[in-house]
Amino acid sequence: MASQTSNQDKVGALREEVENLRKENEDLRLMFQAISNRYNILRAHLQELNLSYQTKGNGSLTQHVDLYNDSFKRPRTEFSMAKSSQIFVKTDPKDKSLIVRDGFQWRKYGQKVTKDNTSPRAYYRCSMSPGCPVKKKVQRSMEDKSLLVATYEGEHNHGVERSLGKSLSCPVMNNPFQSASVKGIAIDLNQSGADVEMSRNSDKTGMEGFVSSLAKDPNFTLALAAAVARSMTEQSTLPML
DNA sequence: CGGTTTTGACCCGCGC
């Protein structure tokens, strides 16, 4: 029958379309994860600015929110990946491992007990790319033993995608630690939560340029919407921690 | 077997 063959054609075409969409979705997911990682690094840089401010004055919540805006309003000649930045990760204080999952692969090359802190400091080098100069130090905070402080130095000479292709779960996105806070500063390491906090606490002054440039790209907005939807679906299947 | 971790030795800058 003619109608039967045309139905088969339609089914074939639909299958092909579904497969194409699936591939596209996968690409978009990887792209979203790369952007997420970059965002985390940028946020860590902000955190560093915030900390240096707090050491000078007694930072209340209001002050540190203002600083977010001030640091964005300030003209910058360079706004690349942070050359040196700190992030805080909430962990079990009894856990002696000094591991901070941030989406990159690291090779530990040393550990030292420092004078000002009873817990040891671990030294890592990025092992995702042969000549990558990035290093990080991880040490438990003295004030709050449940916090791991990771200090990053240098700029990666590669993207984060390299490792993402191998595993479906991005360590940063699936970070089991819901939030970390120290002296009134809260860093939410849960990806979706972080986005919400960001939009609540800042007027996005400095982010405007970045966001609007991305928003002008229809491909990006579509990609982001799809990736976020998928990300949320995946996260909803994870056990609540 | 190749990559990673461990850990004591070594290096180097800084203050005295």
Add this chain to the structure above:
DNA sequence: GCGCGGGTCAAAACCG
């Protein structure tokens, strides 16, 4: 020059 402390090296152990 010397000692101290933080950072790195490198050989051995470990692990998937």
